[in-house]
Amino acid sequence: MIDLTQLRSFVAVEQAGSFTLAAERLGLGQSTVSQHIQRLETALGRRLLARDTHRVVLTGDGEALLGHARALLSIEGQVQALFSDSSLRGSIRLGVSEDFVTSQLPAVLEDFVRSHPSVDLELTVALSGVLYEMQDNGEIDLVLAKRRLGDVLGRLIYREPLVWLARDPEHVLSSGLLPLIAFPPPSVTRAIALEALGRHQVPWRIVCTCGSLSGLTAAALAGMGVLVQPRSMAPAGLKEIAPEKLPPLEDVEFVLVPRKGADQALVSALSEDILRKVRGLRLGDARG
Structure with a gap:
């Protein structure tokens, strides 16, 4: 048995x-x-x-x-x-930023879904800016997404550096205009990248815009250009470009943002589960 x-x-x-x-x-x-x-x-x-x-x-x-x-x-x-x-019941609408989904979300949600079978979890995946807009409209109860340094919105989970990535860094850097692969606005990583290039007067052009990380990754793996992502979420097959080759990028912070008026018991339970799992996964990556 x-x-x-x-x-x-x-x-x-x-x-x-x-x-x-x-x-x-x-x-x-x-x-x-x-x-x-x-x-x-x-x-x-x-x-x-x-x-x-x-x-x-x-x-x-x-x-x-x-x-x-x-x-x-x-x-x-x-x-x-x-x-x-004492089991939790009801429904909760969770919004998760696009880049977080493919790297860590399954492990984060698996135990919550199993431990709370009477809770209906509705998942929305989108850009961070879109998720915040949806939450303002009352469409999402809890957002797991990025914020820029200095923002005070939400509860901090962790901070992480952004990096420039490419399949063949030397090739993409040899062209006159930096070919950039990016999420459409509103995108935190896009805004940070363009601001950094502007400050250092690096000429650029957008060669691919897509709301899906899988689409951006496909373009980068095809050698079309440079992609900006949090370091731990760098897609396999892409190389990090040496810091001296392109302008430095500011870090981003991943946060949990609850909606006012949402079921506090459900929001608290899911938030604590996400915090515990994400920090545990990052600790495991650091030890590895």
């Missing part, structure tokens, strides 16, 4: 990429988490985890188990919520 506690440790290790971080998130000792994994592997007769250069990864059998493990833990959460008077 499969032990749900062992499955919970297995999923936590997969999310964190580390036994140490998984143990911290679960409030257990590292040796306890290791024992859970060992017993689960023994019960199934398969090796589920392996270590690569930087982190713990799933084996083929581990990947096959992961979806079923999540489903079983989701059912457990639903059963607990069914018989719990």
Whole structure:
């Protein structure tokens, strides 16, 4: 019989990429988490985890188990919520900036959705400026997005540098006008990039505008130009351009902004879960 506690440790290790971080998130000792994994592997007769250069990864059998493990833990959460008077209920509308989605959002939301099955979570993905406008119109309850340094809007999650990226930096820098790949206005990263180029009198031209990070990434991977992104969210296949080659960019801050009048219990629960998960993921990246 499969032990749900062992499955919970297995999923936590997969999310964190580390036994140490998984143990911290679960409030257990590292040796306890290791024992859970060992017993689960023994019960199934398969090796589920392996270590690569930087982190713990799933084996083929581990990947096959992961979806079923999540489903079983989701059912457990639903059963607990069914018989719990204190479980959260209702709906909450979350807005997340485009660049955050592909890098960290799945791990951030997975546990919340599983732990609160009676909560309907409606997700909107857009540019930070668009999300703030939607929130002002009462369409979003909680925004997870970027703000510029000096802004006081929202609760700070973390601060991160922006970097210039390109598939072939030497090639794109050799042209007379810097070819720029950017989100359309209103975009925090676009505004910062254009201001930096203007201050240093670097001539530029927009070669691609797209509201989707996947579209911008495709253009950058095709060698069309330079893309600006937070360093930890740099798409694979792009190289960071040396700082002396282009003007320095100011940092950005990722924040949580609740809407006045939103359900405070739901906003608080989701906010705390996001804070815990994002900071845990960043700690894991720093240790890696």
